[in-house]
Amino acid sequence: MTGNPVIETLNLVKIYARSEEPALNGISLIIPEGEIFGLLGPNGAGKTTTINILCGILRPTSGQVKVAGMELNGNLKEIKKVIGVVPQDIALYPTLTARENLCFIGSMYGLHGKLLQSRVNEYLTLFGLMEFANRTIKTYSGGMKRRINLIAGILNRPKILFLDEPTVGIDVQSRTVIIDYLKTLNAEGTTIVYTSHYMEEAEHLCTSIAIIDQGHIIIQGRPAEMIDSQPGYANLESIFLHLTGRTLRDH
Amino acid sequence: MHTLLASIRKEFLILIRDWAGLGLIFLMPVALVMVMSLIQDVTYKKLDETSLPILFLDKDQDELGIQVKQGLEQTGFFKVSTSVGGQPLDESTILKLVAKGDFQMGVVIIEGSTDAIRARGQYFVQQTLLGDDEDALPPENMDKARIVIYFDPAIKNSFKITVRTTLENFTSKIEAGILFRALSEEVAQYLPEPPAPVTDPGEGITYQEIYATNEHTEIVPNSVQHNVPAWTIFAMFFIIIPLTGNIIKERENGLATRLRIMPGNKLQALGAKIFIYMMVGLVQFSLMFMFGKFVLPYFGLPSLLLGPEKIALLLMALATALAATGYSVLVGSVASTHDQAAVFGTVSVIILAAIGGIWVPVFMMPDLMQKASIISPLNWSLSGFYDILLRGGGIREISDNLFLLLAFFILTLAAAIWASEKGVRR
Numbered sequence: 001m002t003g004n005p006v007i008e009t010l011n012l013v014k015i016y017a018r019s020e021e022p023a024l025n026g027i028s029l030i031i032p033e034g035e036i037f038g039l040l041g042p043n044g045a046g047k048t049t050t051i052n053i054l055c056g057i058l059r060p061t062s063g064q065v066k067v068a069g070m071e072l073n074g075n076l077k078e079i080k081k082v083i084g085v086v087p088q089d090i091a092l093y094p095t096l097t098a099r100e101n102l103c104f105i106g107s108m109y110g111l112h113g114k115l116l117q118s119r120v121n122e123y124l125t126l127f128g129l130m131e132f133a134n135r136t137i138k139t140y141s142g143g144m145k146r147r148i149n150l151i152a153g154i155l156n157r158p159k160i161l162f163l164d165e166p167t168v169g170i171d172v173q174s175r176t177v178i179i180d181y182l183k184t185l186n187a188e189g190t191t192i193v194y195t196s197h198y199m200e201e202a203e204h205l206c207t208s209i210a211i212i213d214q215g216h217i218i219i220q221g222r223p224a225e226m227i228d229s230q231p232g233y234a235n236l237e238s239i240f241l242h243l244t245g246r247t248l249r250d251h
Numbered sequence: 252m253h254t255l256l257a258s259i260r261k262e263f264l265i266l267i268r269d270w271a272g273l274g275l276i277f278l279m280p281v282a283l284v285m286v287m288s289l290i291q292d293v294t295y296k297k298l299d300e301t302s303l304p305i306l307f308l309d310k311d312q313d314e315l316g317i318q319v320k321q322g323l324e325q326t327g328f329f330k331v332s333t334s335v336g337g338q339p340l341d342e343s344t345i346l347k348l349v350a351k352g353d354f355q356m357g358v359v360i361i362e363g364s365t366d367a368i369r370a371r372g373q374y375f376v377q378q379t380l381l382g383d384d385e386d387a388l389p390p391e392n393m394d395k396a397r398i399v400i401y402f403d404p405a406i407k408n409s410f411k412i413t414v415r416t417t418l419e420n421f422t423s424k425i426e427a428g429i430l431f432r433a434l435s436e437e438v439a440q441y442l443p444e445p446p447a448p449v450t451d452p453g454e455g456i457t458y459q460e461i462y463a464t465n466e467h468t469e470i471v472p473n474s475v476q477h478n479v480p481a482w483t484i485f486a487m488f489f490i491i492i493p494l495t496g497n498i499i500k501e502r503e504n505g506l507a508t509r510l511r512i513m514p515g516n517k518l519q520a521l522g523a524k525i526f527i528y529m530m531v532g533l534v535q536f537s538l539m540f541m542f543g544k545f546v547l548p549y550f551g552l553p554s555l556l557l558g559p560e561k562i563a564l565l566l567m568a569l570a571t572a573l574a575a576t577g578y579s580v581l582v583g584s585v586a587s588t589h590d591q592a593a594v595f596g597t598v599s600v601i602i603l604a605a606i607g608g609i610w611v612p613v614f615m616m617p618d619l620m621q622k623a624s625i626i627s628p629l630n631w632s633l634s635g636f637y638d639i640l641l642r643g644g645g646i647r648e649i650s651d652n653l654f655l656l657l658a659f660f661i662l663t664l665a666a667a668i669w670a671s672e673k674g675v676r677r
Contacts, residue, residue, distance in 0.1 A: 055512050080514040087512075089505030095268040096261065107257030108513040136268075152509070 003033030004069075006160055006191050007054060012063035014049050014215075023049045024060070025215035031208070036182065036192040038206035038223075040199070040236075042244050046215045047195040048088065051162050054193065055085050068159055081109070084158030088165045090145045091152070094138035098129060098148050101137060102155060109156035123151040127177060143174030150178055154185065161185065163194045167201065179205055199237035209236070213244045254515040258523030265497065266527060272493030276531060280486030281542055284478055288543075288552050291474040303414075304330045306345045306357035306401075313365035314429055315396065315422075322421040323358070328414075342399075349401040356414065357401040367396035368426055372433025380441055398422060473553045479543035480636035481609045484629050486539065487532045487571050488600045491579040494528050495592035498583030521668070525576050532572025540564075560645045567639065567649055570656035571632040577663035578628070584667040603627045608634075631655040 012027040024046045031037045039047050052058040054067060056076045065072040067079045092101045102120045106112075111119060124130040127147040137145060150166060163182070167175045182205065186192050196202050202209060203223045210220040219226060223236055233239045266272065307323065309316035323329045334340060335348065345357035370390040400418070402411055501507045510520050543555030557564065579596070586592035604610065606620060607629030613621055624630045635652030638644035646653075 057508055057511055077514060080512065083512075085509070085512045087505050087508060089508070091505035091509040093261065093265060093506065094504070096264055100261070100264060104257050104261045105509070105513065108254055108510075108515040110253070110514070112253045112257075 003035075005030045005066075006033045006068055007031040007037075007193065008064075008066040009050075009054075010064040012050070012053065012065065013061045014046075014053060014058065015061045022061070022215050024053075024063075027063070027212070027215070027217055029210065029217070029220075031191065031193060033191050034186070034189060035208050036186050036194060036206045038202040038209040039193065039195045039212060040197075040202055040209060040240060041195075041212040045212045045244075047212060048164055050212070051085075051164050051193065051195060055083060055162055056080065081156070082159045084153040084156055084161045086150050086153035086161070086163040086166050088168065090137075090149050092137045092145065092148055095136055097134045097136050098124065098140070099133040101148065102151060105152045106155045111155065119155060120151075123155065126181070127151060143170040146170045146174055147177065150181070158190065160191045160193065163192065165195055165197065167196065167198065175201075199235070199240055203236040211240060211244065218244070255519050255523060258515070258520050259526055262497075262523045262527040266493070266531070269493060269496075272496065275492055276486060276490055276535060277538065279489065280482050280535060280539055283485065284482045284539060284542060285547065285550065287482060288474045288478040288547060289550060291478060292552055303328060303356075304332060304354055306335070306340055306348060306354050307331045307333050308340045308342060308345055308357070308359045309333070310342075310362040311360040311364045312362075315365040315368065315425060316360040318425040318428075319358070319360055319398065319418075319422060322425065323418075326417060326421070328417065345401055349403050352403050352405060355403045355406050355410075358418070359399040359401070361395070361397040361399060364396040364398070365429060367394065368429045369433040371396075372430045373437045375430075376434055376437035376441075396426070475543050475547055475553050475555050476640055477612075477637075479539060479547075479555050480640060481633055483536055483539040483568075484571055484607075484632045484636070485600070485604050485609050486535050487568075488575040488578065488603070488629060489597075490528050490531055490575055491582060491596035491600055492593055494524065494576065494579035495583035495586060495596050496589055497524065498580065499586065499589045499592055503589075518668075521580070521664075524580065525573075525664075528576045528579065529569070529572045532575055533568055536568035536572070556640070558640060558643060560639050560643075563639050563644070563646045563649055564636075566646065566653060567632065567635045570635075570653045570660075571628075573660040574628045574632070574656040574663075577660035577667070581663040581667040581670070584670040600629075603629050606630070607632075628656060628659045631659075 007029060008031075009027055009029045012024050012029075013022055014024040015022045027046070027050060029050075039050060041047050049058065053060050053065060054072075056072060056079060068082050070079055072079065093104075096104070099120060102123070103116060106116045106119060120133075121130065124133050127150070129144060129147060129151075132140070132144065137148065140148065146166065146169075150163075153161060153163070161182075166182075167178055170178075179201065182192055182194070186207075194202070194206065206223060208221070209223050209226060210217050212218070219239075221229070226239060227233065227235065230239050230242070233242055305323070307320055309320060320331060320333075323331050332340075332354075335344070338344075340357075342359055345354075345359060348354050349357045374390060398418070400415065501510070511517065540555060540557065544557065545554070548554045582592055582596050582599070586595060604627075606616075606623045607613075607627030608616075608624055609629055613624045613630065616624065631652045635649040635656075638648045638652070642648070
């Protein structure tokens with residue numbers, strides 16, 4: 001453990017309406033401050049459900065959740081101010097320019113005037129998008145959209161950043177820029193909670209990992225320790241397949 | 252406040268970049284007002300402002316034939332032709348030309364019709380004075396006065412009835428005149444001295460048409476006074492297409508989720524949409540009414556008269572815009588897909604417009620539909636606008652309509668918020 005816990009869940013259960021099987025079945029997690037925490041699992045394992053509960057998008061059926069030291073229930077407004085979320089979807093207005101999208105999102109976090117403009121310019125420059133700032137999002141490539149999607153999640157300089165598959169479907173260059181930036185952000189003190197299907201990426205990026213399947217955490221720990229503890233498996237991907245099986249998960 | 256202004260700015264930018272949506276909410280209603288006003292203009296004009304070409308054959312060649320022809324010409328409703336291509340008409344030619352649809356109707360005054368009317372007059376006098384005397388037997392030709400009207404089979408029944416009523420109206424006057432003169436002549440034979448000549452001092456019963464408005468008698472019902480408010484309301488409710496599209500796209504793109512993640516109040520995001528589309532409704536209202544006032548006269552239509560109750564008009568427009576926005580937000584919140592919202596939204600607005608009297612006035616509908624019209628918010632709005640524009644009403648007269656529209660807005664909005672919260676989607 002590198003710091004105080006910023007996320008704590010205890011026996012988290014989520015059962016969706018009209019569903020017999022629980023999506024989460026007793027998830028207990030402690031994520032210390034300053035971690036890059038990877039939540040890995042096959043499709044339908046419960047990764048996005050967990051992230052959505054931690055961000056306040058979904059209500060758990062039962063269980064306790066603390067984010068940034070605050071109980072989720074009753075403190076959502078305060079929690080929203082200190083977290084950032086990069087959803088799996090490109091959640092941007094396609095007919096607005098990158099600058100217009102970011103200015104709107106920044107305004108929602110209480111930024112305005114020169115501070116907002118300078119923050120937007122800073123990130124557009126950092127992610128190599130300044131010259132395209134006044135182009136509408138619908139004209140962007142997949143990688144450019146992913147980068148703007150990431151900027152939208154960090155404009156408020158969050159203490160905790162949730163990323164749901166932030167590098168899915170993009171080129172190597174864009175992925176490298178995003179991963180490098182996440183490392184920088186973490187070095188500056190931001191706790192990152194991240195889901196991915198890319199095991200190699202997670203193995204190198206994350207300081208701590210939990211593999212989740214069918215609503216349960218089946219293993220949790222530091223990647224290197226996890227590999228050491230599973231003799232005969234050379235990397236995270238082989239451990240993942242060993243633990244979750246090779247059966248296709250179509251949901 | 253910054254967050255609300257940012258949301259409003261964002262909604263405004265999205266709206267002005269949606270060219271198809273803008274065309275739908277601004278150009279379509281202008282086209283509708285123009286087309287519908289031009290089409291319906293003739294039905295609101297007086298009969299003498301149009302003339303229908305008809306064929307006329309006078310086989311009577313006497314008082315009835317001459318006066319019917321004069322009467323038809325004097326109505327101004329008909330352009331009477333007694334020959335076609337320089338050739339005089341006969342009954343079979345009239346039948347052929349009307350059957351082909353070259354003319355919508357032909358009138359034939361049957362031979363001996365005037366004599367038949369006169370014979371009736373004479374018989375009445377003889378019957379009165381001679382009683383059962385054998386000289387008072389009815390003459391054979393007494394029932395032979397006849398006018399034959401040939402109608403184009405494609406003609407509408409309502410038009411046929413109108414024409415026939417018009418003809419009957421003045422032929423009965425002619426018949427009365429002939430009968431009266433025949434009676435006078437017949438009575439004179441039985442008097443020792445010829446009676447003094449009788450003159451008709453007036454026209455008998457005359458009709459005076461007055462529109463029952465409150466005070467503002469300068470407002471005359473016409474196609475523009477009816478169509479501009481009707482199609483403006485229809486257009487205001489047609490924001491359902493862009494607004495539901497906006498809501499559903501936001502949901503499909505994950506933007507609705509992003510809005511939920513951010514600290515801004517969720518109602519603020521909804522409030523921004525309502526504000527923008529309410530403003531769209533007011534702009535539609537202003538444009539359409541200006542179009543009616545300043546542009547339609549260039550197309551030969553009357554100018555829209557707004558009357559003195561401008562504040563009442565504005566309040567009516569505002570309440571209508573809010574009702575339309577509330578309904579659109581509800582449909583957008585309940586529908587799962589854009590297609591679902593577009594089809595349901597369009598069809599429901601058309602149905603509400605139809606039962607609300609936008610296309611056909613409510614008083615012309617069957618009883619059942621007249622009762623159904625009271626559930627349509629388009630009807631509440633239309634009758635409010637008619638109260639102001641046609642009946643000279645003000646805020647007091649439209650207060651019920653305003654209340655209904657605002658209540659509808661609040662209820663639909665509450666239902667939309669509830670549906671979004673509960674994820675009630677088909």
